[in-house]
Amino acid sequence: MSWNSLTGSIPSSISSLQRLTYMNLQGNNLRGRIPATIGSMGSLLEVQLGENQLNGTIPSMPVKLQIALNLSTNLLQGAIPETLSRLNDLEILDLSNNNLSGEIPESLTAMQSLNQLILSNNQLHGVIPDFKHYVSLNASGNPGLKNKTATNDPRESSKKRRAVAVPVVVAVVVAVLAVGIVSIIVLLFSRRFRKVNDDQQSQPGENIPTSSSHPRQSVDYKWRSQVQHRFHQGHGSSC
Numbered sequence: 001m002s003w004n005s006l007t008g009s010i011p012s013s014i015s016s017l018q019r020l021t022y023m024n025l026q027g028n029n030l031r032g033r034i035p036a037t038i039g040s041m042g043s044l045l046e047v048q049l050g051e052n053q054l055n056g057t058i059p060s061m062p063v064k065l066q067i068a069l070n071l072s073t074n075l076l077q078g079a080i081p082e083t084l085s086r087l088n089d090l091e092i093l094d095l096s097n098n099n100l101s102g103e104i105p106e107s108l109t110a111m112q113s114l115n116q117l118i119l120s121n122n123q124l125h126g127v128i129p130d131f132k133h134y135v136s137l138n139a140s141g142n143p144g145l146k147n148k149t150a151t152n153d154p155r156e157s158s159k160k161r162r163a164v165a166v167p168v169v170v171a172v173v174v175a176v177l178a179v180g181i182v183s184i185i186v187l188l189f190s191r192r193f194r195k196v197n198d199d200q201q202s203q204p205g206e207n208i209p210t211s212s213s214h215p216r217q218s219v220d221y222k223w224r225s226q227v228q229h230r231f232h233q234g235h236g237s238s239c
Helices: 012-016 036-040 082-086 106-110 154-201 213-238
Strands: 007-009 022-024 029-033 046-048 053-056 068-070 075-079 092-094 099-102 116-118 123-127 136-138 144-146
Parallel strands (some): 046 068, 116 136, 123 144
16 A cells, blocks of 8 residues: 555554554555554564654554554654563664654664664654664764764864874974973083183182281291391401
8 A cells, every 4th residue: 555645544443454464554654653553463574654744752663563663754853662572573774764763772782683774864853872883873864973883074083183293282382482482491401510610710810919918928037138137247356
């Protein structure tokens, strides 16, 4: 019944089809909410409700879903329900192109069989949880999301590198300036010290007579003069 021009809403009585294994109503003009009774359809393995005009929140889904749950390109609102994490056998979950908000539940990472998760073009925010390495994740078109997986935004990595590089450059510049200033101070002190030594060497103190030596020389000279004078007087009288 996919890709027709079906209108109206999905009746809650659809849950009476308990042996139905595949529900494919994709590409119609269905409106209204997804009936809550869909969760009781225990035989469903795949649900395709994409590209309609369904609104409201996502109800609980049959726990035996295995192949795919496609609710993309509708008008669904609200948060991604934690109950989706109970779909341990589900391989593909497509919730893209809706108006879903809130954070991606951490519990979705525990879905053992999930290999493709499509959440693009919603209003999700927060940090993307770490999914298993084999899960193909598409969360583009959610400006509020911060990628935590291996496919990080190159612009974010560039910003981080610049944030680390700036303090390093500043530290190097400060270190160079400090070394330069210390070198200039040492050079100035070294020149001043050499100048003082040169001044001291150009004025030796051993050849400069001191003022205290003059009186002694004067006294010795007078004493010798008196002795000689007396000696000559003694010779003269004896002659």
